[in-house]
Amino acid sequence: MNTDFPALGLNKTECLEMKWIESVLFWLSIPPGTAPTSVMLNRIPQKQIYLKRKSDYVQKPISRTGLDAIFKVLLENENVTMAWNPYGGRMSEIPSTETAFPHRAGNMFKIQYAANWLVQGEAVANECLSQTERVFEAMSPYVSKNPREAFLNYRDVDIGTSLNSTYEEGKVYGVKYFKNNFERLVKVKSRVDPDNFFRYEQSIPVLSIATSQPVTDPVAFLRCLERQPTDPASPNSAVAYIPTNSSFTTVLRNRIPNLRFDKPTTPKPLAIVAAATWTHIQAALGCARELSLQVRIRSGGHDFEGLSYTSTVPFFVLDMFSFRTVDVNLTDGTAWVDAGVTTGELYYRIAEKSNVLGFPAGLCTTLGVGGHFSGGGYGTMMRKYGLSVDNVVGSGIVDSNGNIFTDRVSMGEDRFWAIRGGGAASFGVVLGYKIRLVPVPEKVTVFNVRRTVAEGGVDLIMKWQSFAHSTDRNLFVRLTLTLVNGTKPGEKMALASFIGMYLGGSDKTFNVMNRDFPELKLKRTDCTEMRWIESVVFWAGYPIGTPISVLLNRTVTTKAFHKRKSDYVKRPISRTGLGLILKKLVEVENVRMFFNPYGGRMGEIPSSRTPFPHRAGNLYKIEYLVSWSEAGEDVEKNQLARAREMYEFMSPYVSKNPREAFFNYRDLDIGSSVNSTYEEGKVYGVKYFKDNFERLVDIKTLIDAENFWKNEQGIPVRSEDSTAYTKRDCYELLKRIYEGNKATCGLKLVTLCYRIIGFIKFLGLYYMLVITERREIGEICGHKGVQEAHVYGGPYKRLLYDA
Template sequence: MKIVGLAIFLFLSILALSVSRQPESSESTFAGCLIRRSEPSYPISSAIYFPSNSSYSSVLESYIRNLRFNESNTPKPQLILTALHESHIQSAIICAKYHGLQMRIRSGGHDFEGSSYVSDVPFFILDMFNLRSINVSIEDEIAWVEVGATVGEVYYKIAEKSNIHGFPTGTCPTVGVGGHFSGGGYGIMARKYGLSIDNIIDARLVDVNGRFLDRASMGEDLFWAITGGGASSFGVVLAYKIKLVRVPSMVAIFTVERTYEQNLTDTVYSLLQIVDKLDGEIFIKTTIDVVNDSHRVGKKTIRATFLGYFLGDSTGLFSLINLRFPELGLKITDCTEHTWIESIVRWNNFPIGTPVEVLLNRVHPNLQHLKRKSDYLKKPIPKQGLKSIFKKMIKLENPLLKFFPYGGFMSEISPSEKPFPHRAGNIVKIEYGTNWDENGIEAANHYINLTRNLYNYMTPFVSKSRGAYLNYKDFDLGINHNGQKSYIEGTAYGIKYFKDNFNRLVQVKTRVDPENFFRNEQSIPIFPSIGSQ
């Protein structure tokens, strides 16, 4: 009897332990649906992570790039599905619809507002990082890129096969392709070849009904929408087919720093007169920040870093800059030459000689809390305006400004060609940024308000109808609660991101996702029905 009793006790203990380790019923129901729909050849169970799994936290945190959304009070997903096969995505959509669970789609985690992995309603993350194959055909000058790949991986795979081919997209190597491409994809070759979306020729997508579609079967309207309108509002993109571009075997880069005392105001003023009118082969990024004054103890000053990129050699770069922008005082020794793939490494401030394999590193080297905002400049800022802006920045201390030049090929593309409308007429795109290390809501509010303060101060100098860049997502522009006022709420941010293209995006959304399954705080809304008005 003692043996029988002990056996019963052990059985009940094991049963109780197994029950305690089960996910909550709502999770179990959704997970059960996923498992039931899983194809035997591609089991889904190994791709599911519940909070009770030991690896849950590391999987969640591995692609959080903004530490504002990695604190104890940050809402966490009920589960993470790290899709291993396309069928897993199909199952995720169907099961999430059935169980009313919100889906957040994450490819690289660089979403500035964390909307790809945070929500205030019950949600799960569909993480695409396992789906990252890149198939390059130099003969056809194209590549198929799965959305879980990073920008660095795309560049590396192209360079493996050719030193005279590249792709015009962003430069941060850890950015995921999925969000970056679908929101525009601005980079250092934009003035020569346009955006990523201007060089995408096909895509594969899973729609709200679980159907696998390509460009031909989805139609031109939906293809248009997912190349610049933010694909996560319309479906789950699996891969993009991109058109490669030709690059020289060697390109040139320069870096020049100037402080306020080194005639900085005149230099920035001169830059804004010509930066959008230079040849398309040249790209000059300008970062303006506040630093300690080396000549005055305890004082601050303004510094500008001019980072130039040229699709040509150092001699050509030096001649062009000194002819068109002599105020910079560029020296030939400021210029360095690199292969195209080496130039991406150097642009990211890695030391000369760093192996290009660093582009394959998916771990971001410097995670911080951050806030970003964006703007577009249509007229040069007067010198007095620049002086007042610099004075304001010193008073605020933390925020920085970045100017990204327009013109070139960007001015030749119609603003309705893609959902991204910010084309001709812009001198530079402006990025406002603040980074900090402290945790907590009090620190976050302080630094976020510094960014807002600088943004507001810039109002007299930018366009009256201020625009914004979707890939610099900014919840200050408006939040969508996805209720009866969804369309009205959506116009607040939608017009800034998409201008006259917004209503066309809403039309596409209403047709392909009429129940608004694919939604987040700044997704494309559907038109309200007559009965709900």
């Protein structure tokens, strides 16, 4: 006590030694030595009173200001006492799923509220109950949220009761008592007591009586928000918009840049929560659970298939656009960027502080960084510094229970790995990212040289394929293919545009281009020197000289209908192939193709470093874009068919098995999830993430086993193994692994994983697929073990250390 809590000033005279059984009497408030231990055999309370109990869990220290407010409330409600019971120690080591009791790691202490009274009468009872409720309500800002957790043995019908024994009623109090374990309890209950014979006002319900159905009444959603803990300075209802609000349509449409998803027939959300505080997010997630609604998270609205603001099931939009803080720290060369900040705002705020720092991210300046970074984030400095996610060093996220993790340590390396390229919307609500800024020269050089097929465009494209990925990594030269009028009336021909930027002056640019790509015949007059921040404006499509303040425009001003697709090329396309492609481009019309070179830093970063797998071995990425302005179902079908026809034609020239795709160029044509199954998810998952897909699934299964975060192209959870195994089967397999793999602490590791992801599942995943990076896969029996350095990262590595 004097080591860890000297402030208490404990004296030795205040300490009493006794047998443990005597300490039980001490905790019963029986003075030492005044009663024999046999008093514990009395089974009937010696004193009967009126009482009320409530409970809470605290997960963050309460500030001194908060404590002062609590003491004031207690003085005003003198019949209420509070007992604070510390957690930690063994309580934090036992997994929350070990038993139905879920309140383990992450809790600092539990609070018991107690009101006792002896006087009979309704008035006295009402006053004592009211005092308890007032203290409980006053504690809302300081305790757990979404759900506001409670201890089952401090039974409290105020938090919900079951009148009709329905699942919906039971879930209200069930998630507070049992958190994620509630769903398992319901499944067990449904199996062993399907008739719900054992029931009472706060019992576990069965699914067969009533399956949870989404609430579709917007007013009910508003009322739910009002019931959630709130910040008095910014009430939850103040940031919620439902279809009857005059601003609902404006708020929804402001961040829908793709008119394909802004039609009368497009499914609309039940509500939009334009969150401005963490509390707003927690309240929205609480209502998503209570009302069985899907959450669609939108930061900038640039999801190319509209999945951040549309759905085929009842849903609401959690709009992060108001989270827009950018805090640049020149001392350590980092910045904190909120999820709702646009890339243009980020660039502008960096340039406000420094002319020699930048960040590698997207060309479009109205992208929300929340979605952009979580899918990878590429830009013109990717060959020098990699992707956005390669320069993310921290993040903050809210999970499905409203728990807030403000750094990578608290969220865990698995989750941190997953949200840097694996699509954060499958894992939580990203609050923002801490990024590492990169050095840029005081001057960069840009150019845009155009050549038609008639002007030797095919030869230049052939050379570009060998040059662009292998040249100086300070140079980024993008190739775009569009159509222009030919020499004859009505004729069309392909135009190749070589748009480049060099991180340096024009002299160096000119020398590098003439050395590595002399065929382009770049002229000094083609080159324009400017500051890096001005080059951002250039790449965004604005005329040279446009003020950089244009980067602060947060919404797309010119909207159109769009469809995008993507591909990766690993081998140069032959001259014959290029000729056929250019001919096809003229034939299908209206399809533009953008070729972005890889190489440089992109070829050095391991494909497993982040979920984004498209690294070494790729020459360039292709983006297919079809845009149109005329509305109409037939027009849309025709334009989509063009994009698909061109994509199909490119099959012989691009990656195979799988045909890879870029996650941020969302494309439902390559697969979608209707029933949220692993099998459905794998169809598109391996195309976006290759081998990293399986690790994403494992992480998803560990942290979101109920698949709360789902959408048409979300990361699925691993399906349950339908095979039945006896205890003897499991024992024999455990024994064999233990005997053959002592070097990896096999038995402890497997038994730990059995509690987390399932024993049989673990055998298949770990021992047969990811035991070593070098593919030195041995037989399960007799495997000699591996070095830690050879074991894959992620949940497996962490479990090994835990074991």
